[in-house]
């Protein structure tokens with residue numbers, strides 16, 4: 001029986017609130033964010049009186065500490081932005097609260113993310129007997145748990161790992177991002193990077209691409225990009241010779257992205273406009289559609305999984321494990337599209353695993369370090385069923 005504090009009232013926070021409210025592992029729930037009215041709207045949409053709401057600036061450790069001291073949660077689910085990871089972890093350490101997030105820390109003034117900042121908290125969490133669970137969305141999150149499951153049950157050694165992420169949905173807008181536009185554009189416009197033979201290989205943005213076939217969807221052009229779980233997976237599975245991440249983009253999306261970059265709207269440094277300091281990408285976020293609003297007209301599916309080649313009992317084997325999620329089904333359940341849904345369901349389930357004592361540890365953990373079996377046993381009934389295929393052509 002646990003008290004949970006959810007921080008962030010966006011698309012992912014909405015899904016987490018729905019799922020946590022339906023989970024008897026949690027006795028008390030608080031949803032806090034920068035704008036309290038958004039928390040109130042979500043609590044109303046969930047339709048129970050189990051969710052309390054509060055205003056908090058998660059960039060401010062003192063505010064977080066005051067909130068945690070008054071509510072006394074057992075665990076915080078951080079679904080605000082990656083910029084807030086470290087302040088929330090600091091407050092957790094000060095108040096003796098466990099921690100879970102879905103995206104690794106990224107400084108606001110540098111479009112760069114890596115785990116080193118959060119891994120540096122390991123000893124402090126351990127000394128306090130607290131657990132921090134990093135990257136428990138879908139990717140990162142289920143992608144790493146799928147890899148852990150493959151390593152535990154189907155391979156003696158994983159040699160080649162390709163995480164494939166397809167969004168074949170159509171929201172009817174000329175251009176919109178599926179999660180926070182600022183974070184999304186920063187992620188997809190950076191250089192590509194993959195792991196090969198013990199070193200990182202860098203590519204120009206979207207330089208490497210190929211058509212891949214996705215189940216129930218068909219062929220989609222897929223682009224090699226850098227994604228954060230590659231860093232922790234090659235560390236925890238040293239037998240991996242090559243690890244890559246592929247994401248599908250439509251031509252229209254890429255054209256918009258190129259224009260946005262070429263005209264300077266993806267800039268993250270402040271400029272002065274009419275005597276006021278603005279950051280172009282933050283202004284762009286304000287005029288783009290809110291990802292939460294896309295759900296009502298979103299049709300089609302996402303398909304995210306791991307294509308793995310390695311050795312079992314001395315023989316080479318291939319393996320594909322994936323989930324397909326329908327935007328309309330996600331919308332019916334939580335009023336959000338599938339990208340928020342596929343992130344929020346694993347975050348709520350991960351916190352539930354902690355609350356029920358199934359995932360426990362002292363220190364900072366990536367999800368692949370935790371037992372995948374019970375998590376995957378429940379993932380389907382919580383809305384994200386998964387499929388395995390053996391000894392097939394992986395196309396990669």
Ligand code: NDP
Nearest residue numbers: 008009010011012034035058080103137138139140179180
């Ligand atoms: P949104 O932008 O929709 O929501 C973010 C929420 O955080 C908003 O409610 C926002 O408040 C709040 N927030 C931002 N800054 C602060 C602050 N300083 N203090 C308090 N609250 C704050 O984002 P999403 O819901 O789309 O994404 C949430 C997280 O999930 C992100 O970190 C994203 O990277 C991650 N993610 C992970 C994925 C995965 O598979 N692992 C996939 C997709 C997303 P306000 O409403 O006032 O702006």
